[in-house]
Amino acid sequence: MAAGSTRIEKVRRIFERFDLNGDGGLDRSEMAALVAAVNPSVPFTPDQLSSIVDEVFRSYSDFVSDPQAGLSLPGLLRTYDDGAGDLDRDLAALNLSEHPCPNPNPNPTPSPTSFPSWISSPNQGITHESTLKTIRDLETLIRTRLRSSTRSRNPKDLNVFEGNSESGWSAELDKKLPISTPNTADFRTFLKDLKDLRAGVDLSPITDEAFYGHMAIGRILYDHKLFSEAIQSFLRAAELRPSDARPHFHKGNALWSLDRTAEARACYSIALQAAEADALHCSALLPQIHVNLGISMEGDGLLINAAEHYREAAILCPTHYRALKHLGSALFGVGDYGSAEKALEAAVSLNPNFADAHCDLGSVLHALGDEERAIASLQCAIDLKPDHLDALYNLGGLFNDAGRYSRAVEMYGRVLALKPDHWRAHLNQAVALLGAGEVEEAKKALNEAFKLTNRLELYDAILHLKQVEKGKKDGGAEFIIVDAAKILPGNDKTTLREHLSDALRIRNVQKMTKLGRCNVVLLKEEIGKQSLHERRMRKAELEIVLRKHLHFLQPESFQCSVKAVDEKVLVALDVTGSGKVDLCMFIAIVAPICAGSAEQRKRAAFDALQWLSTKYERQGEIAKVDAAVYLRYLRAIYYPSQTFTDLMEGHGEEQEKMMISFHEFVNMFDDIDCGFGIMNTLMKLEDAEKVQKSKRYCSVCRYRIVGLMFREISARFCLCSICYSECKVPKAFQKQEYKFKEYQID
Template sequence: MPKPPAGKESSMETHRRSSGDSATRRQKVRGIFERFDLNGDGALDRSEMAALFAAVNPTLQFTSDQISSIIDEVFRSYSDFIGHPSSGLSLDGLFQTYADGAGDLDRDFAALSLSNENPDMINTLSNRYRYPKLAPTWLSSPNHGVTHDSTWKVIEELEIAIRAKIRARAAKFSPKDSTFADGFSEVWCSTDLGFELERKGAEFVFKEKSSEFRVLLQELKEIRAKIDSLPIMEEAFDGHLAIGRTLFERHLFMLALESFRRALELRPMDVRPHFRIGNTFWFLGHIKEAKDSFLAALELAERDSLQWSGLLPQIHVNLGIVMEAEGLVINASEHYREAAILFPNHYRALKLLGSALFGVGEYEPAEKALQEAVLLKPDYPDAHCDLGCVFHAMKEEEKAILAFQRAIDLKPDHLDALYNLGSLLLSAGRHKRAAEMFGRAVTINPDHWKAQLNRGISLFGAGELNEAKKALTEALMITNRIELYDAIQHLKQSKRKKPKDERPNWVAVDASKFMTADESTTDQKCLSDALWIREIQKATKLGRCDATLLKMEMETYQFPVSSSDRSVRKAEVEVLLHRLLHFLRPDTFRDAIKAIDEKIWYVLHITGSGKIDLGMFFAVIAPICGGSPERRKRAAFDSLSWQPSRNELQRQFSSVDVYAYIRNLRMVYFPSQQFSDLMEITGEGDGIGISFHEFINMFDNIDHGFGIMSTLLKLEKGAKVHRSRHSCGVCRYRISNIMFKEVKAKFCLCANCYSECKVPSAFEEEDEYRFKECLFD
């Protein structure tokens, strides 16, 4: 039964075809029918039809939605043979499907291992080899993939052994002493297609040193020996794969891994054991091994995409999840997108795609993907919650509130939605409602110190001072983070009544009034630009990557043979950056990629291609990487001279390349300045190669290059200096790094207030201010 029927024949044609069928042919249909009529009601319902369809197509992998669509078509076409929708297709109806050519009866009969049996014995055999009475939950999937009768027996034998050990273990202890683990309501990996851990309730955890576990190991050894003794390799493969899935479902991951590996040894070119091994490694926490297994599964599946059309979307989704766990969000989004292309109704792939795109700051495509996910599955709370996050990032607060509320309506204990909604309500000044949301979040997770802190702030805003104090005290008991002390201090200041005519203790004056006392003092405008560059450096984490590593990457990177330029996909650049910033945690790396995308890649995107000039990218980031100024400049020069055709560096390159580089450099690091094309200033480039010395002169130009390097180095050095005993006369914070002292009035400013031309209100009337720069070692 490999395909749905195209339609019914006329009654005359049906009668003629039926009258020509032999009794043996009808007996074959009856044998198939009775094998899958598990409840014995004389009809095949949807689940029984799904099991039949999967069993007669053992080499094809279909999703549950694909099978459901086929069954819908069968039931519509043969509605005359369905007494009641809940009962299903009758024996005559199944016979008619084969008579109409909807399936190959002999092929299906052989696929079910019935071809060598006497038709008179089919009924007896079907009763003997029905689904096990004690079956693991993964068998409830119509796409379980079991193809041999011997496998049903070992599945039931293993399930009986496991349940017996659970009963024996439970009998020794009172319920309060039993060891249980939480069930999975929403597994981080895809569950609708690939993983079978989406179930509710508690799951028994075996103690590896217990006597029950040792006995189970011995019985498992005997079951595996029976499978290995099977004369047909396909049966042994089917058996090892099946008991592996049973062990996996019971969280016996190491035992499951051994079974999947045995299956892999029997059929190394089969996609399924690679996929199952990847799933198992993921739950064991071995991310690299899981990734390697999924990549192997993907390579094999893409060789025969027709056979593995149902499994390919699952592989892409789970591979994307593993990559996202490594911090490779852009690569993950590509796999989610591919899964959604292969299976457009894969709502979980669309949700994951939207979440990944949101993580790298691509809000509009993230919104589109999440909208499609909730359209396919309106009761998907996680998708609504992530959609609310996207709306918030796009400044559409009302839409965000509605999305978070929808997620909470669907799942009242959705922690993220409660916290996010509370934050939005707090920002909108709706303090009582915000306090309610944060309170519900704390009830779900009493250790959520941020929710407890914000609950205290909300209660304070609502005028409930005693309750606010209790909430802040609870937050302090959970953690001593500095944010709590800052918040409490702010609340204390807000509580004090201020005179109506009270003014800020500072004013911002015209930049022309700020003068330098000597040449060693940094100009206010120059410092402002350096602070902006420093923020980019900190957000991207590139200051922690030595510039010399860029050259090492260039020496080892292999462009495609046919490549004539240095343009590569952002996903490839992400992998490269992952090596350079390997010391970052995955979440920190994701934030760094988002910053790089927002602050650097937007300038370097090759129009319409979605690619980046890798050499230009290296040259642009070199000035904010670690190392001495000379090493950074050399890295930029080498990056511009990188030639993909020979994958090596040249001694010289065209001055036109330098003009383009300086232009990109200033667009990234000096966005507030009006850019004037260097070609207009210095004349048209003649295409003649320039030396490193000439490049340095252009790079160090204060007006048209990156002549701000010395100031940036001061700020970098200051990040390692402890706070001094001096306080800023404007913001009152202790000054670290660079201090600017007004030579006449004697007040001091921190770097930020100096760059913003702020002075204390007492000195507002001064005509000019002269500052001397002081550095703290």
């Protein structure tokens, strides 16, 4: 038979190779032999093989009618349909690719033996002969009416008509490429015939029969990547049985495949409610609803929410290694490295061939500082999948951090060979080349990254390289760090060095959290939308609030924002690890670094503190003790030298009752030693950094000066804000003291 051998025939060849006793099933020893044979490069231990076989037999118990015989042929087919293995790769590993079984009929008519494997699943409930006839008719309709639509497709895409997996059970949600559906006569005829087929299903004498008919049509259309048409069938099925989770779940999969993420998430949420209401009959589907809902949330950047659903899926199905992998990846994304390591180790223990889990485990171990194990995990992912882009890229980053620049350059080179437009690989390769002393090659790599993105920071990096080279030719660019007492302000308008240093650290937090782009007035309104008992909310709920106000961020940027908020703010507000924070105190804490005037930021903090306490009824005032505790929190979070030791110090009864107005609160807030008097300097930095057209360069770091510039009065050299705050001056200008005037680039 030619290359068009059917999927069932390929699986049968594998099955017959290992069904040594010919009893129609693969028992434990036969299944273990199959797993070991198709993974010749993996040295399994007996315990690992036993664990894998246990998982297979538990996950596919519906296909194990006799425990002595073992897994049936349809069961093995189902494992491949669920993505547990790569069928063509396994055939090659067993040397079965060149020995296909003969096919006496190259154009077989659909029969029950060639039906998609999902029809035998207990979740499908296909018991009506009319449903089987509907499947036959639709398969014939697709094959005859849409044959011309597939002729122009690449050979690698022809398998769109062979897909028969129950999408989402074990496989990850992927964006699928819909079949080409031009406005041709053939396709219009197909839609008309499909409409007639649906009308026939609606004439079924009982509701259940019509429901399963529309579900079957939707599943067949989905398998053939006709997603829009599949959605219509799932909609009709949902109308017939609104409380059934399955049509909502499969409709969500189709919407996800069309990149309609928000609608998909809504469908998964409905499916979850329905499945939880009927948990007895939906026990097999519930874990995957949680996984797919998590994936859809992760697609919008909601990692904390996604992790909750992955964790629930893993609890419901402890052998669901994909749920564990997703859980580990999400926890890594929010900075919970210890828990991420445990989840990913469990995933690779259940499935040692899971390259993605090995890759993410390597990244987690890298973050934990375990370099050797990180390299081993990433290399394992590459051994399993040589073109694993993320593993190659992450291994390059690990080598870069370890100072092994030549190996880093090699890894990034392999990434670029697979994906030439990977601008981050170009950028990091430039860093590695610089570390290896290859300046000219580094400039080429930076130029390539800039061509792909036109990002301003890359342009600045290129200019910086040129300035460094110029400084070396001029014999400059060396610097010394002088005593802070020698750095003096040239006039009363020059920001004090120590104040600037604090403001720069706070500005860095502001940039990392992205809260400088969050309108403080709109954020404050969130408090009024919550009832008193809802203001202490879970981090997952707070993440949704932040997503609403940072909706303009790409998912990846939003994930970085939430991770920074968690590490800088939430860790201080949830010292007990309860997973909950007070919304009022959170808004009061972040108000100073949100977007808005100084008056608006202070007013937002004051109003949040007013809502924080329910024991005072006087309008326009807050308890002075609440303001004092708030300011200590503020300094402990934003000033690294501060601690939490005196946050909750005792107060007398009289002090407990003392109330202050907004004006008095502002006086406390503006105190440079006990409050947040750094606000004006912070806002000066915000305004200064909006100007990006400077042609001035720092005499120490050689970077283009953006924002504030400090010029020494007599020596007339210029420093950027960072070098000025760090007391760095050019080595060529050594003096007893230095006086600087401050300029704002315009």
